[in-house]
Amino acid sequence: MSGEVLVAGVGAHPWGKWPDKSQLALALNAIDAALDDAGLGWRDVGALVAASSRFEGGMGWGLHANEVAQAVAEQPMACINVGGACAAGAIAFHTAANLIASGECDVAIAFGAERMPKGFIPRPPGGADDITDTDFLRWVAMGATNPAYWAIEAMRRRAEHGTTDETLARAAQLMRRHAADNPLARFRDPLTVEQVLASPMVADPLHLLEICPVSDGAAAVVLCSERMARRTGARTARIAGSAIGSGAFGDPARRIPSIASTVNGGTIHTSEVISAARTALDRAGLSPADLDVLEMADNSAWHLLAWPELLGLCEAGQADWLIDHDGFGRDGIAALNPSGGFLSFGEATTAQALLQICELVWQLRGDAGRRQVEGARVAMSAVLGLGANGGSVVLTT
Amino acid sequence: MTEAARAVAEGLFVTDGENAVLLGARCEGCGAVYFPRPLSCRNPACHEKRLTAVELPGEGTLISYTVQRYRPPPLFRMDDWAPYAIGLVSLGDGIEVMGMLSGFELDHIAIGSPVRVICAPLYTDDAGAPVHTYQFAPAPGR
Numbered sequence: 001m002s003g004e005v006l007v008a009g010v011g012a013h014p015w016g017k018w019p020d021k022s023q024l025a026l027a028l029n030a031i032d033a034a035l036d037d038a039g040l041g042w043r044d045v046g047a048l049v050a051a052s053s054r055f056e057g058g059m060g061w062g063l064h065a066n067e068v069a070q071a072v073a074e075q076p077m078a079c080i081n082v083g084g085a086c087a088a089g090a091i092a093f094h095t096a097a098n099l100i101a102s103g104e105c106d107v108a109i110a111f112g113a114e115r116m117p118k119g120f121i122p123r124p125p126g127g128a129d130d131i132t133d134t135d136f137l138r139w140v141a142m143g144a145t146n147p148a149y150w151a152i153e154a155m156r157r158r159a160e161h162g163t164t165d166e167t168l169a170r171a172a173q174l175m176r177r178h179a180a181d182n183p184l185a186r187f188r189d190p191l192t193v194e195q196v197l198a199s200p201m202v203a204d205p206l207h208l209l210e211i212c213p214v215s216d217g218a219a220a221v222v223l224c225s226e227r228m229a230r231r232t233g234a235r236t237a238r239i240a241g242s243a244i245g246s247g248a249f250g251d252p253a254r255r256i257p258s259i260a261s262t263v264n265g266g267t268i269h270t271s272e273v274i275s276a277a278r279t280a281l282d283r284a285g286l287s288p289a290d291l292d293v294l295e296m297a298d299n300s301a302w303h304l305l306a307w308p309e310l311l312g313l314c315e316a317g318q319a320d321w322l323i324d325h326d327g328f329g330r331d332g333i334a335a336l337n338p339s340g341g342f343l344s345f346g347e348a349t350t351a352q353a354l355l356q357i358c359e360l361v362w363q364l365r366g367d368a369g370r371r372q373v374e375g376a377r378v379a380m381s382a383v384l385g386l387g388a389n390g391g392s393v394v395l396t397t
Numbered sequence: 398m399t400e401a402a403r404a405v406a407e408g409l410f411v412t413d414g415e416n417a418v419l420l421g422a423r424c425e426g427c428g429a430v431y432f433p434r435p436l437s438c439r440n441p442a443c444h445e446k447r448l449t450a451v452e453l454p455g456e457g458t459l460i461s462y463t464v465q466r467y468r469p470p471p472l473f474r475m476d477d478w479a480p481y482a483i484g485l486v487s488l489g490d491g492i493e494v495m496g497m498l499s500g501f502e503l504d505h506i507a508i509g510s511p512v513r514v515i516c517a518p519l520y521t522d523d524a525g526a527p528v529h530t531y532q533f534a535p536a537p538g539r
Contacts, residue, residue: 140406155508156460
C-alpha cells in the first residue's frame with residue numbers, strides 16, 4: 001500500500017438458510033451494518049466493489065455494485081464487480097484498498113452476498129461438453145465431487161504424516177467450540193470427537209461434520225483513508241498488507257475441477273493462496289510467527305491441518321500435534337478461525353472472505369466478546385477460490 | 398486401439414475394448430506433460446509452447462484415493478450405482494491423473510499399489526449403447 005488504508009467498519013448478516021430474503025436484501029443488511037459501524041453515510045462513499053456472486057443476482061453476472069447503488073444510494077460512485085469464486089471477497093477488498101491507496105477516493109466498500117443452491121456445488125454454466133472443460137470431465141469421467149478432492153488430499157496426508165481420524169475430528173470439533181460464541185455462525189452446538197466420527201462418511205476419510213456445508217450469508221467492509229479516519233474518529237484496524245494470487249506451474253494440489261496435475265516437485269502446494277499470504281506478510285513487514293489470529297478457508301478438516309503448515313505457522317506434519325494439544329485454540333500459538341470457520345458457517349462462497357476480514361477486525365478491536373483472543377494485535381486471512389484464485393489480508397491494531 | 402466404444406468424452410482416451418490409453422500432450426519446449434490435451438503449455442518459463450500429442454503410459458502408481466459414499470449430481474451417470482473409489486495415479490514425468498478405481502476392495506486400497514489403465518462401461522445411454530470411461534485397475538502379476 002502506498003498510502004495508509006484503514007478498515008473503518010465491518011458488518012455481516014448471520015449465515016444460514018434465508019429463503020425469504022433476497023440476495024440484495026442480505027447485501028444491504030451487511031452494508032448498512034458496516035456503514036453504521038464506521039460512522040459514515042452513503043454520501044461519504046466514493047467506490048463500491050462487489051464480490052460478484054456465482055449463483056444468482058445482478059443481470060446474469062451475479063451480484064454487482066451498481067445494483068446496490070441503484071437500490072439504496074443513487075449517486076455517482078465508482079462501481080466495480082470482481083470475480084474469483086470463493087476468493088472474490090478478498091479480491092474485492094484488495095481492489096477497494098488500492099482505490100484508496102491511489103487517492104481515487106477516501107471511502108470504499110467491499111461487499112459480498114450469496115444464496116447457495118442445495119447439495120454438491122454443480123458445474124457452472126457456459127462450458128462446452130468436451131475435453132476443453134475440466135468441470136465437464138470431472139463429472140462425466142468419474143463423478144468427482146468437491147469433497148472427493150479434499151479427501152484425496154487427506155488420505156495422502158494420512159500416508160505421509162500418520163494423521164488419524166481422531167485428529168481430523170478434533171479439528172472439526174475446534175471450529176464448533178469457537179463458533180459456540182459467535183451469533184453469526186449457523187452451527188453453534190458443541191461436538192464431541194465421537195459425534196464427528198459417527199456422522200456419515202462422505203468421502204473417506206472425511207465425514208459429513210468434517211466438510212463445510214453451503215449457506216446463505218453476506219458481509220461488508222468499509223475502508224477509508226487516514227484523512228477520513230481522523231475526521232470520523234472511528235475505531236479502525238490498519239491494513240498492513242493485502243495480496244491476491246494465482247496458481248503456480250507445477251503445483252501438486254488437487255485443484256477443483258481439474259482431473260490431472262502437471263507436478264514439478266519444486267512448487268508449493270496451494271500456491272495461489274500461499275503466494276498471496278507470503279506477499280501480504282512481506283508487505284506488512286511481518287512473519288507467520290507474529291500472527292495472533294488466522295482466519296483461513298476450512299473447506300474440510302484436512303485444510304485445518306495442512307494450511308497452517310503451508311502458511312508457515314508450524315512445520316510440515318506438526319499441525320496434528322497442535323490440534324491434539326489445543327495449540328490452535330484462543331490461547332494457542334495462533335487462534336485458528338476464532339469465528340468458527342467455514343465448518344461452522346457453511347460456505348456462502350463469494351461473501352466468505354469478507355466475513356473473515358470482519359472477524360479479524362472484531363478481534364483486533366477487542367469486540368469479539370466471549371470469543372475474544374486476548375491481546376490480538378496481528379491478524380491474517382487466507383482464502384482459496386475455484387479457478388486458482390487466492391487472497392490474503394494482514395490487519396494490525 | 399480402434400474399437401468404436403463410445404467414451405464419456407471424445408479425445409480423452411482410446412481403447413482396444415479392455416485397456417485404455419490416455420491421450421496427453423508433451424511440450425517440445427520444456428518437456429511438461431499434460432492430460433487431457435490442453436490449449437497451450439502452461440509453463441511461464443517456456444517460450445516455445447509447442448505441444449505434441451502423446452499417449453500416456455498404461456501403468457502407474459496409486460498415490461492417493463477416496464471412496465465416494467454419496468451419489469454425485471446428475472451430470473455423472475452410472476448404471477447400478479454403489480459407492481466407488483476415485484484414485485490419484487502417478488504416470489511418471491510429473492503427470493498425476495484422477496480416475497475411478499476398478500477391482501479394488503473398498504476397504505483394502507493401498508497407496509503405492511501398481512495400477513494399469515483400463516476401459517470400462519459406466520452407463521447405458523438413451524439409445525441403449527454402453528458409454529465407457531477410463532479407470533485404474535490393480536496391475537497384474539505384481
